[in-house]
Amino acid sequence: MVAKKEIFIIAFVVLFIFAAIILMQTTKFKETITGYASSTQQTNVSIAISGVNPITIFVWNSSFAGGIDPIEENSKTIQFNVTIWDPDGVADINTTSVSVNITRGTVLTSRYNSSCTTISGQSNATAQNFSCTISMWYWDSIGAWNINVSAKDLGNTSYINNASQNFSYNQLQSIKIDPKSLTWLAVSLGATNQTSNNDPTTVNNTGNYNASTKLAINGINLHGQTTTSEFINVKNFSIFYATGVGPPPVECNGTLLTNGTDVAFTWSVLEAGNLSASQAQQQVYYCINKVPTSISSQTYSTLNAGSWTIKLT
Numbered sequence: 229m230v231a232k233k234e235i236f237i238i239a240f241v242v243l244f245i246f247a248a249i250i251l252m253q254t255t256k257f258k259e260t261i262t263g264y265a266s267s268t269q270q271t272n273v274s275i276a277i278s279g280v281n282p283i284t285i286f287v288w289n290s291s292f293a294g295g296i297d298p299i300e301e302n303s304k305t306i307q308f309n310v311t312i313w314d315p316d317g318v319a320d321i322n323t324t325s326v327s328v329n330i331t332r333g334t335v336l337t338s339r340y341n342s343s344c345t346t347i348s349g350q351s352n353a354t355a356q357n358f359s360c361t362i363s364m365w366y367w368d369s370i371g372a373w374n375i376n377v378s379a380k381d382l383g384n385t386s387y388i389n390n391a392s393q394n395f396s397y398n399q400l401q402s403i404k405i406d407p408k409s410l411t412w413l414a415v416s417l418g419a420t421n422q423t424s425n426n427d428p429t430t431v432n433n434t435g436n437y438n439a440s441t442k443l444a445i446n447g448i449n450l451h452g453q454t455t456t457s458e459f460i461n462v463k464n465f466s467i468f469y470a471t472g473v474g475p476p477p478v479e480c481n482g483t484l485l486t487n488g489t490d491v492a493f494t495w496s497v498l499e500a501g502n503l504s505a506s507q508a509q510q511q512v513y514y515c516i517n518k519v520p521t522s523i524s525s526q527t528y529s530t531l532n533a534g535s536w537t538i539k540l541t
Contacts, residue, residue: 280316280383280384281314281315281316281384282381282384282386282388283312283313283314283321283379283380283381283384283388284312284313284314284388285310285311285312285313285377285378285379285388285389285390286310286311286312286313286390287308287309287310287375287377287390287392287393288309288310288311289307289308289309289395291306291307292393292395292396295395295396295397295398296364296395296396296397296398297398297400298364298365298366298368298397298398298400298435298436299366300366300400300402300434300435301366301402301404301432301434301503302366303363303364303365303366304363304364304365304366305361305362305363306361306362306363306364306395307359307360307361308328308344308359308360308361308362308375308377309347309357309358309359309360310326310328310344310357310358310359310360310377310379311355311356311357311358312326312355312356312358312379313354313355314354314355314381315354316354316381316383317353317354318351318352318353318354318355318356319382320381320382320383321356321379321381321382322379322380322381322382322385323346323356323358325378325379325380325387326344326358326360326377326378326379327340327341327342327343327344327360327377327378327379328340328341328344328360328362328375328376328377328378329341329376329378330362330364330373330374330375330376331373331374331376332368332369332371332372332373332374332397333369333371337368337369339362339363339364339368340362341360341361341362344358344359344360344377345358345359346358346359347359360377364397365502366400366434366435366436366500367433367435367436367500367501367502367507367508368397368436369397369436369500370397370398370399370436370437371396371397372394372395372396373394373395373396373397374391374393374394375391375393375394375395376389376390376391377389377390377391378390397436399435399436399437400435400436400437401435401437401439401540402433402434402435402437402540403431403432403433403434403435403439403443403498403538403539403540404431404432404434405429405430405431405432405538406429406430406432407426407429409426410424410426410427410429410514410536411424411425411426412424412425412516413425415516415519416519417519417520417521417523417525418518418519418520418521419516419518419519420476420517420518420519421474421475421476421477421480421515421516421517422515422516422519423471423477423479423480423513423514423515424513424514424515427471427512427513427514428471428511428512428513429511429512429514429538430509430510430511430512431443431496431498431509431510431511431512431538432503432508432509433498433499433500433501433503433508433509433510434503434508435500436500437500437540438498438499438500439496439498439499439500439510439540440496440497440498440499441492441493441494441495441496442496442498442540442541443492443493443496443498443510443538443539443540443541444490444491444492444493444538444539444540444541445467445485445490445491445493445512445536445537445538445539446488446489446490446491446536446537446539447462447465447485447486447487447488447489447491447536448462448487448488448530448533448534448535448536449461449462449487449533450462450528450529450530450533451528451529451531451532451533452523452524452526452527452528453526453527453528453529453531453532454524454526454527455524455526456532458523458524458526458528459523459528459533460516460519460520460523460528461487461520462485462486462487463484463485463486463487464516464517464518464519464520465484465485465514465515465516465517466479466480466481466482466483466484466485466514466515466517467479467482467483467485467493467512467513467514467515468481468482468483468495468512468513468515469493469495469496469497469510469511469512469513470511470513471513476515477513477515478513479513479514479515480515480517482513482515483495484517490539490541492541493510493512496510497510498510512538
């Protein structure tokens with residue numbers, strides 16, 4: 229009986245072990261197909277860094293040769309052609325970042341444009357051409373102006389500058405006067421220190437030339453419109469930059485005129501400037517110091533002998 233009982237126990241243990249092996253294999257299979265075999269997973273990662281190379285800026289314009297000529301009492305639009313080269317490809321260029329700034333001298337007078345535009349059809353795999361325009365004014369300084377172009381790309385966001393190019397802004401000597409006629413109220417023979425009733429003549433500097441002390445007036449004797457042989461000698465007239473009640477008014481002690489001769493306004497101050505801001509103007513006041521007693525009563529004017537001329541020297 230004892231032997232049979234031992235055989236039964238051994239058979240039961242063997243059967244239990246066999247069942248356990250089958251259960252473990254089944255569980256491992258389930259873990260494999262359900263993805264619960266591990267709590268961690270590995271992922272491969274990659275990223276491409278673009279735009280690491282900086283751009284290069286080229287400035288070119290053949291119209292700079294000989295300098296830029298101002299336009300009298302107006303603005304002058306000048307165009308800069310710019311090439312932006314990017315070794316990382318033309319698509320990496322930040323096309324909205326291109327700007328140009330021009331400066332002159334130690335005072336750093338400047339003109340700026342932040343909206344340079346791409347030129348259609350002028351690009352390749354690594355470069356794009358741009359057009360930059362700037363308006364300069366008739367009073368802007370004569371001489372060399374520096375061109376500073378800046379831009380950046382999309383990858384390397386640091387601004388790159390090119391300030392290697394210059395151009396010359398040429399000199400413009402020009403003036404305009406207002407009014408263009410000069411009159412007196414009726415005066416008596418022998419009268420003294422009679423001032424004009426429609427002065428001053430305003431001399432406007434419409435260029436960029438410093439005309440201080442560089443003005444002159446060429447006066448002509450005033451001949452009678454009825455009896456042309458009679459005249460008032462222009463040496464009886466004087467001019468000045470101010471007016472006053474007197475006696476006599478200050479313009480009556482001013483610069484005397486000489487027939488057919490350029491007489492300088494040695495006191496004139498007429499630097500270049502913005503006329504809209506009431507700059508670059510010189511006023512001129514007139515006086516007839518003495519009306520001759522040897523002439524007849526009639527109108528005396530420039531009609532027969534020619535006009536008076538205000539000029540730059």
